[in-house]
Amino acid sequence: xxxxxxxxxxxxxxxxxxxxxxxxxxxxxxxxxxxxxxxxxxxxxxxxxxxxxxxxxxxxxxxxxxxxxxxxxxxxxxxxxxxxxxxxxxxxxxxxxxxxxxxxxxxxxxxxxxxxxx
DNA sequence: ATTCTGACAGCAA
DNA sequence: TTTGCTGCCAGAA
Numbered sequence: 777x778x779x780x781x782x783x784x785x786x787x788x789x790x791x792x793x794x795x796x797x798x799x800x801x802x803x804x805x806x807x808x809x810x811x812x813x814x815x816x817x818x819x820x821x822x823x824x825x826x827x828x829x830x831x832x833x834x835x836x837x838x839x840x841x842x843x844x845x846x847x848x849x850x851x852x853x854x855x856x857x858x859x860x861x862x863x864x865x866x867x868x869x870x871x872x873x874x875x876x877x878x879x880x881x882x883x884x885x886x887x888x889x890x891x892x893x894x
Numbered sequence: 895a896t897t898c899t900g901a902c903a904g905c906a907a
Numbered sequence: 908t909t910t911g912c913t914g915c916c917a918g919a920a
Contacts, residue, residue: 809902823900823902825901826901
């Protein structure tokens, strides 16, 4: 999305795309960085997804970044939520069971954008 | 301009 | 099976 009046960077589209997909994650579902990266066509640029989410709080809209975990279902980004328990709490609030910072039944909770979103 | 790092993932030893 | 290195791209120093 191009916002007139603001600095336009080439990566802005990629970042916005990450935010867009993240916002499309259904309630009570989670996805992985790699899945988003693959949906964007970058393939192995999962790190960029994490980087995008790292600055997601700079965005005016709410980004359910807590629904994005690594491919193991591990809450690797919990430490970026200020309090380490925030991410876990948000996920549990959506009915997701977290054990030792790991999502239980991750296969059932997993939501693949390139598959579900088509 | 160059180097390092980062909320990951895949592949090689 | 586990550990470690590399690739990906962008941003900060």
